[in-house]
Amino acid sequence: MKLRDLQYFCSLYKTGTFTELAKSFKVEQPTVTLAIKRLENELGETLVLRNRSKGIIEVTQVGEILYHHAQNILHEENLASTEIKHFNKGIRFGLPPIIGNLYFPLVAKKIAEDGLMANLELDETGSNQLYQDLMAGKIDIALLGSSLPIRNKKLTTNFLSSGEFVIISSKKHWLAKQNTVSFEDLKQEPFVTLNGKFIHDHVLNLYSQRVNFSPKIIFETQSIETLKNLVAQDVGIALLVKDAILPTDNLAVNYLQSPLPEKFNVSIATRKDYIRDNLEKKFIEDLEVLKNKIHQA
Amino acid sequence: MKLRDLQYFCSLYKTGTFTELAKSFKVEQPTVTLAIKRLENELGETLVLRNRSKGIIEVTQVGEILYHHAQNILHEENLASTEIKHFNKGIRFGLPPIIGNLYFPLVAKKIAEDGLMANLELDETGSNQLYQDLMAGKIDIALLGSSLPIRNKKLTTNFLSSGEFVIISSKKHWLAKQNTVSFEDLKQEPFVTLNGKFIHDHVLNLYSQRVNFSPKIIFETQSIETLKNLVAQDVGIALLVKDAILPTDNLAVNYLQSPLPEKFNVSIATRKDYIRDNLEKKFIEDLEVLKNKIHQA
DNA sequence: TATGGGTTATAATTTAAATTAATAAGTATC
DNA sequence: GATACTTATTAATTTAAATTATAACCCATA
Structure with a gap:
């Protein structure tokens, strides 16, 4: 079997005709015809049913099997190339905005001292997208947020912290007079939320x-600062990780009665079996310090 | 990149010298030297440090990365070949002995009527080994036993049933006078067990x-019949799936007080994304009937 | 420090394989 | 049945890979 084939x-499989395929690879049509024949001969099975006026009529069941595995093979080849290309070159790191705001600053100084800041290639987007990017080999390390602990066989994860969700309100709000609240009592309340952040x-x-x-929901924002300001001005109340709230924030905090198991979990994630270069090892060591720092902050 | 390379x-990586490697592939030594050079040139990195008197000194870190992905690629290629080779040829089926004894007979008649019996290539071994065989592409479908529901991203599973564990004893045994027992009370009791079955x-x-x-534990056996006979003769007591006990067995049954969540779970498993041929589709349909039949029996 | 026994590297040659160019041969549509 | 679109076939060419023979290297040790 040949990777090129x-x-x-x-x-x-995607284009549906040999002619188009040949054009897209900038080779002549017999080249690809013979390539597919090679595969068919080697496997002893027909992969596609041809029609000399329309191109391919159908991919056979065997063709489907091969396609599935071929995709995996080519993905793996691609992963090998990009991992090697980026080895010892820079730290391709995914950081969701909220975690970047809340927690990353706690270790940023250490990372800078270790001379790693210049090597960071930052991918700042939501945790879901970062997971995709990790699997596609676009990044190698990510801090991922999740509402439940991550259980994923394709990842190596290192759990850092679990932050509680609380309800915040203005100090003028009726909630400010109490410490806990049942979510049921918030039916009438206008909410401000963090949008797009899963x-x-x-x-x-x-x-x-x-x-x-x-x-x-009367307002959505991407920014924690905006969210907190809106709440402080009594525009609405909000659900927020407790760690995001500072003593200087002028906000009232209410713990939820009978809270759900969902928390704001933060983990370091890499692809399973990903081999770290020396920069990355140091970087991950620095990130792991978050485990101790987060709930002191 | 070339698969052969x-x-x-x-x-x-395994043999450690170019000379040995060449011999094992029955090619000349420069062939393999050039093959590795091709990879190194394409990736722009050294993969192994050579030593002209001893063979290879060391695989570089980049070499380690490539090795890991290369293994995956070659495994996937192999899987593609064997899946295609066995497509529409026969049903490569894994059946753990206990499930083969207890449950498979319930659908065997239907499977025979559908003319599938002759197509079965049976792999009879424990569930752990069957999982390995499934991943290695030695079998394509298995009935797997597990103490907890299977959660595995590399498998497609279809849960069939969950059997309760009970304590069985002879009718002469003191346990025969009661219906439930706390495991704590069995400290002094001699046990007979099913050996090797995870x-x-x-x-x-x-x-x-x-x-x-x-x-x-005073005796271990592979056979459920033997186990039941030994217990009936008051040699010892045993922990057994309730489904294995027949009314004609002359055994006393005790349910466990405060039972553990672990049950005898049975599931149909295939590799994730495995494409079933028509025989296999029919076969799996027949197996699925177990879902209704098991607890009637 | 010269030599022998092990290794990998190199260059020229041979062999094999893939690509091309030109053309044939299907299939559908009008 | 001419046209326009495909895929298939063939022989010639080009490119790539394996071999052969030999060189270069490393290290132990005489």
Whole structure:
């Protein structure tokens, strides 16, 4: 079996004609015809049913099997190339905005002192996208947020911390007079939320589902600062990780009664079996310090 | 990148010298030297440090990265070949002995009627080994036993049933006078067990651990019939799936007080994304009937 | 420090394989 | 049945890979 032939085959699967395929690879048509024949001869099975006026009519069941494995093979080849290309070159690191705001600053000084800051190639997007990027080999290390501990056989994870969700409100708000609140009592309250950031949204929905109402969301923002300011000005209340709240924030905090198991979990994640270069080892060591620092902050 | 070069490289990783490697592939030594050079040139990195008197000194870190991915690539290629080779040819099926004894007979008639019996290539061994065989592509479908529901991203599983563990004893035994028993009360009792079969052993150990004693095991057997006979003759008591006990067995049954979550779970398993041929689809349909039949029996 | 026994590297040659170019041969549509 | 679109076949060419023979290297030890 030849990797090039598998590339041709996967591409044929998508384009549907030998002619187009040949053009896209900038080779002549007989080249690809013979390549597919090579595969068919080696496997002793027909992979695609041809039609000399339309191109391919159908990929056979055997063709489907091969396609699936070929995709895996080519993905793995690609991963090998990019990992090697980036080895000892820089730290391709994924950091979700909220974690970047809340926790990363706690170790940033140490990382800078170790001379690693200049080597960081930052990918700042949500945890879901970062997971995709990790699997696709676009990044090698990520801090991932998750509402439950990560259980994923394709990742190596190192759990750092678990942050509690609380309800914040202005000090003028009726909530300010109490320390705990049942989510049920918030049916009438206007909410401000962190938009697009999977976890806060997701957990707010879970709490709502349990008491069977849709929260009245009057404003969405990407920024924790904005969120806190809006709440401080009594525009609405919000669900937020407790760690995000500072003593100087002028906010009232209410713990949730009978809280859900969902927390704001933070973990370091790499692809399973990913081999770390020396820079990355040092970097991960520095990140691991977060385990002790987070709940002191 | 060439698959053949990756094969050479993986083999070099193991043998340690170019000369040996060349011999094992029955090619001349410069062939493999050039193959590794091709890889190194393409990746722009040294993969192994050579020593012209001893063979290879060391595989570099980059070499380690490549080796890991190369293994995956070659494994996937192998899987593609064997899956295609066996497509529409026969049903490579793994059946653990206990499940083969207890449950498979319930659907055997239907499978025979559908003319599938002759197509079965049976792999009869323990569930752990069957999982290995499944991943290695030696079999394609298995009935797997597990003490907890299977959660494995590399498998597609279809849960069939969950059998309760009970304590069986002779009708002369003091246990015969009661219906339930606390495991703690069995400290002094001699046990007969099913040997080598992971689940029964494993669950017996879990119960023992909880009450902090090692059960006195006086006999181990592979056969459920033997086990039941020994118990009936009051040689000892045993932990057994309730489904294995027939009304005609002349045994006393005791349910466990505060049972553990571990049960005798049975699931159909295939590799994730495995494409079933028509025989296999029919076969799996027939197996799925077990879901309804098991607890009627 | 010269030599022998092990290794890997190199260059020229041979062999094998993939690609091309030109053309044939299907299949559908009008 | 001519046209326009495919894929298939063939022989010639080009490219790549394996071999052969030999060189270069490393190290132990005489």
